[in-house]
Amino acid sequence: MTPVIFVLVILGLVVGTVAGFALKAPLLPDLITEHGRIIDQQLVLTLYITGAIFAIAQLGLAYLIYKHRHRDGVKASYLQGSTKLEYTWTVATLVLFVGLNLMGQGVWAQMHLNEKPARPVNIEVTAMQFKWIFRYPGKDGNLGARAAEYINPAEGNYVGKDPDDANGDDDFQLLSMSVPYGIPVVVDIRSIDVLHGFAVREMRLKQDAVPGLSVNIPFTVEKDGTLEFPLSGNYAADLDKGELPDALKHELNANKLVWKDKASLRALEPGRVWRLTLDPDSINRPYLVKLENGRLNLYRSWYELACMELCGYGHYQMRSQVNVLSPVEYAEFVEKNSP
Amino acid sequence: MPLTQVQPKSALRAGGPPPVAPGEPGDGGSRGQRLPDRSYRLALYVVLAPVTMTFAALASSYIVRRGIGGDWRAVELPAVLWLNSFALLFSSVALEAARRGLREGRAGAFTRWWLAATALGVAFLGGQALAWFQLYAAGVGMASNISASFLYLLTAFHTLHLLIGVGALAWVALLALRARVAPPRRLVADLAAVYWHFLDGLWIFLFALMLVWR
């Protein structure tokens, strides 16, 4: 009886686990960066290989448990091992494991080892308990110098911007991050108190923010947004006027998106792409409405930025967001915010 | 594969408790389980492993921290540390002279040299105290600079280990003065000497580290 239960439990374990991963893995969070695709490929490849190893090992265990269960009159074999087998599986696992690992080194090099892209958009990310501060270089493209002595909370100068550095004159800082798609971005990640971790799931990007250290990570966002859900009807004319038809408002509502007073709608490409900005709890939540194949679709273009390194009691709420803008919108964004 | 027949390493004999009186070294606590001398030597080497790891961790922290620290301001090492180093070196030489006396059965020579080594050890401790006092008087505190923190920490950790060493030397010296260092006690003298040489070498390493990587 016991071996049968054991076999059933292991079968359940294998089926449940493989099914869980098989159902979940294609539904990894949306992917918006270029390097992220390679990370996902490596992840999925690892998933296949380890899934096979997992199933073979567990089912093999179950098979042996059942096959060699105790039966009266049966004597176990006096098998002490096999040097040939030992060599075989040692070499096989070594080649498999190390080979798999080396396949992933390309994307690591791209993120950490290779030269940083020329003329990127530089954004300085400063982490502090329990918020993120993003400093943008303004129109000149250069960030002003910083030093701790200039930190002045009364003036909101948490990053320690040097007031005498002309490069910093047109810098501006915000509590959320906006990046253009299709243009390389380099974030300079730092912290002014304890360890924090910069992480955006959809960007497949994670880097600790370490006080006393500044880590530069390049990335390129390659999508202007990810499909949330299709909208019904074709209201291109209304949308061009900046009005959201009530039918669409209802559809948004049904999906927990609320059109409130501060919300706005503008045409990026009249007749085809519109920027919809919702403002349910005082953080901009930009969406795109696109007319595609005669249908309207709602695209999400904001992503949550989480802290991934324990930083104190407020760790769980150290939240910010990344807005993806078109290059044109980004230029406007810089224009609008530069002092 | 042929069975390799290794001789049992235990001094325990099958078939009866080993002959040893309680209170003898090697009574193994409550059981009358006699440990061979080599077990004590082995135990000492095993003890030296974590001590080595401790100082390796401290030394690598020192090197790493020195490497990244723009804030590093070298502390002038007190001159007495040079004297100290020589005292420690000579104490090791004296210990060897003492052990030679012991091997050759010259009890008087053993006692004299051993006492000399112990005295040098105590002198080293005094010298360390003096060095700390001089540093302190010069306004160098534990937290005044990271180089000072390391200087205090490394010397204090070493001195802590050395205190045990001086205790061991003093104990053997006491035994020697009471003329009890007969061959069975050679073990104690040997163990104390090995430990002492180790600390001596360790000090040379630490001193060199603090001199070269200031």
Added chain:
Amino acid sequence: MSSEAAAEHAVHVHQAPTNPIWRYVFSTDHKVIGIQYWILALVSAFVGMGLSVWFRLHLLNQGHVAQLTDQLSLLVEGSADYNAIKAKIDALQTAWYHMEPSQYLGILTMHGTILVFMVLTTAPMGGFGNYFLPIQVGALDMAFPRLNMLSFWLTFLSFVTLMAAFFVPGGSPNAGWTGYPPLSAVPDSQGNGYQGPGGWGQDLWVLSIAIFCFASLVGAINFIVTTLDLRTKGMTLMRMPLTCWAWFVTAILALLSFAVLLVAGLLLLLDRNLGTSFYVPGDLFVSNKLLVDHKGGSPLLFQHLFWFFGHPEVYIAIVPGMGLASHLLSSFARKPVFGYRAMVYAIFGIGVLGFFVWGHHMFQSGMSPYVAVAFSVMTMVVGVPSAIKTFNWLGTIWGGNIRFQSPMLYALGFVSLFVTGGIGGIFLGQNAVDIYFHDTYFVVGHFHMIMGVAAIFGMFAGTVYWFPKVTGKMMNEPLSQAHFWCTFLGVNVIFIVMHLMGLEGHPRRYSGFAFEFLSSDYMVRMHTIVTHTAIFTASAQVLFLINLVYSLAAGKKAGDNPWESTSLEWATTSPPPFENFKDGVLPEVHHGPYEYSVPDAAKDYIMQHDPPEARPATAPAPH
């Protein structure tokens, strides 16, 4: 010494102390010390598990709060629906298991610290190792019994110190079990929003770990000398049971790694209290002011020191379980261990390689990315000996005649859990894939699977297997089996679901659901499954307690060798006499440790101390 004196002496020294204080409390008897360690681990395990149930309840609660709050945002303030939901939220927020965020982190930190140090490190080594290493190699006691006693009482002191952290001003430390500075090193940064400035908790935590390091070092010295020098006649190294090899390698790991943790802790204490700057960088802006007394320290330095210890620590927890699993699979499959030598080499391989992979905990820490590549490749290499062991375990039961008694169930469970947990490591060991999984629930699921429950299944296996030897009574088989099935099912559900949550990117150490992707229906459902299964699994541990108490009181009497095993502990009475073997006469060993089903032998098994003739000349040569 005359033979007369020896005889008199023998009588004298072989008596256990009569005073109960010396006999049961401050005992130098390795068996009593082993039991003391085991009890300490059991108490700690229940404390640690209780804490985890508490914060699981809290998390589920917060999940509901987040979802209700979402609903609230769609309703008109003041409407009847709105007020009803608001009332529900208020009720949840005042539930008895609700925690403030800082308290949550404190409980989390204590859960991790208690389980890693007081359970996973003490029970397999201090508990089973202390009791059975001397008996299995055929010795009267550990090499240095007084040091052994010192080691236990220092561990106990460390435990008390850690527990005290619950009750001091400021509460338990809240920097996580890894205690990364600057959070752990700068008191002001530790959450004065709720409990006043970071109090003594963190100091006690460091102190407790420092004492624990010292205790472990003292214990490790004993294990190494005992293994090398106190083996009985005929017990060659290659005749030692794999349990002894595992304890030996574990002791070496502990010896080399705890010393480094001691240094890491000491420097942290100095930074925290004396204002030095080993770890704390300059110009920190904490609690709305600039810290001026620190300069230029490196938070990464602590991480390097910590994980230089931390990774070997994983093996300290799991290697004894590996040894025991090998031992039991062979014993209950009635077959020699498949590839005994390969097993020994693999244990050593793990021990050695385990010292060169610590950086895989730090891929995203800001450490040099070149170094990360090297650590990543090394990590894959250290997976190889683990795979070898798994293959050899399967080889051991292949062609066997498996007896499904409870120790075997736990051992098979160990193998299954080890495979499941180990596979997560293939993801996390790759620096590129770790970019996605670092600090998510995938990591939590992975290390709980392998270093937590796999190691704990090793402890369960050891407990049911050796209970008859220690107490002279069998544990109740149906209760053991029921406990096995509940626990095995429970832990698989809990930690595989955590892997799935990690696949979704759920960050670890979050006390609430402030993110949209966390308060999704999917995530809250996952949290519900985990919490409910955790409560179920924790309740199932009561079966284990009942079994212990019941078996102790009314268990079936065990013979000397109820499992028909071959190693030396089964050559003595149950329970063993004070001097381990009858009259302190040490058995002489003539056979390897796993001589089961030897062809042409009279019995199904040949015990290690059976006379040489027990093994027929016609049988194939042992390994």
